[in-house]
Amino acid sequence: MAVTESQPGASGPAFDADEERLARRKRTEEIAKYVLPLAVFALAIWYWDRLVVWNEIPHYILPSPGLVMETLWADRAILFSALLVTLKITALALIVAVIGGVGLAVLFAQSRFAEMSFSPFAVILQVTPIVSIAPLIFIYIESRLVGLLLCAWIVAFFPVLANTTLGLKSTDHNLKDLFKIYGASRWQRLIHLQLPSALPYFMGGLKIAGGLALIGAVVAEYVAGTGGIGSGLAFRILEAGYRLNIPRMFAALLLIAGTGVIIYAATSALSWLPLHRWHESALKRE
């Protein structure tokens, strides 16, 4: 057996074969975590490219990845100004969702009666598919921007509300007693106890809401459908579809997917910042 025991007087710690195997495995996993997804991604793109070349698929049915990138560059003026519009709506919707979601959650936490009265509305708003509400919204609301914003907000605010409400309610009951004994005011309890307790939950909600705000903005734009100046990515996809400009559809799709990934990464980083010092979710096990 290759088991080494630590000898008295031996310099440095001795590891047995099991420990070494574990350490090796951990190192391999650390590398594989980055290499594997990149390799699979590269392979998929290569296969896509080959598929197009081998089968001689015309570009108005399936463009090659190279052509998509070319189109992205060639149409950059149209596509990036459209991206900017979509981004603006997404960001605004997310901000309003955070303000509205957290505000409503705080109200719910302060008053059980407020929660009883209003939470059914929030649920109904959430479970009704946005595509079916959106046409009505665009009938009643003149401003296209406000209409889009409202659609994206409806989709994005619920996870913020639901998670923050849960977090505000999850405060340690002993800590609540302690605050009471020390004569803390309602305001002090909210600021120093309930909001910090709710922070990890809120951050979880924010991560979901970020992606949903983008989805809401894109879906609403599909429904709104009017074109011209100031149109977002969704409209550009529709338009390119009508014109059978498939490479541009792909290029726009690529931008939306990329934006989604960036939003997710940004909200993840944002939640790591305040939590990594103390919360289980952001800590590594030793």
Place this chain on the structure above:
Amino acid sequence: MAEPAELLTPDARPRILKMQEVDKSFTGNVVALRRMTMEVRQGDFISLLGPSGCGKSTALRLISGLMRPTLGRIDWDGGASSDDLGVVFQEPTLMPWATVEKNVYLPFKLRGKSFATVRDQVHEALDLVGLGGFEQRYPRELSGGMKMRVSIARAMVTNPRLILMDEPFAALDEITRQKLNDDLLALKAKINATVIFVTHSVFESVFLSDRILVMAARPGRVIREIAVPAPYPRGIEWRTSPEYARIARETSDTLQSTLAPGEAH
């Protein structure tokens, strides 16, 4: 350093609190506590000992003002305020998002004092519980025993007239528990604190307190008061003395007599 309590007649020490014929019932006719009478004087270390359901935690909640008595009265000499209390729960009950020093600072913070004005007091309290140098750590970096020390530091940092402890060491291992018992007594002597200590351990109550109120369940009530006249400081000599064994035996027998025949383990 205060004079040893046993040199004074009990009445000479200022009274802090008096519970008189206190009843607490909950809806559904559950009597949690019946006719509890107790006097707490400066420097007392009183244990409330009993099986679960005997109302010992209810008694603490009544004293802390989290509940009001159904009948009877609780009078504080000189009037009660949140300055008069420190509390230690069974769990350390620390805020995970705050550093050790900010956790201990909490009672001051809720009273609107800035950290700068009480920093010395906070650090002194941490030194007293043996956690000097851990001020900037977060609770999750500490062991269970250390977290409990932070909790104790927070309870005493304001120099309260009375410290309530609700089975504070019940969740700790035996070795940590003994160490904390020793340290608690040293601490109590140093700051001449007054403590009401809830426990279900006979040995802990005999080791720590100068008075044990043995309680029984259904309805929760005090059935006997046992004095533990051994002088402080107490250490290993006390834990191994015949007198300690005798009082532990007596306390244990009293406790057993409160249990219904089917309940005796």
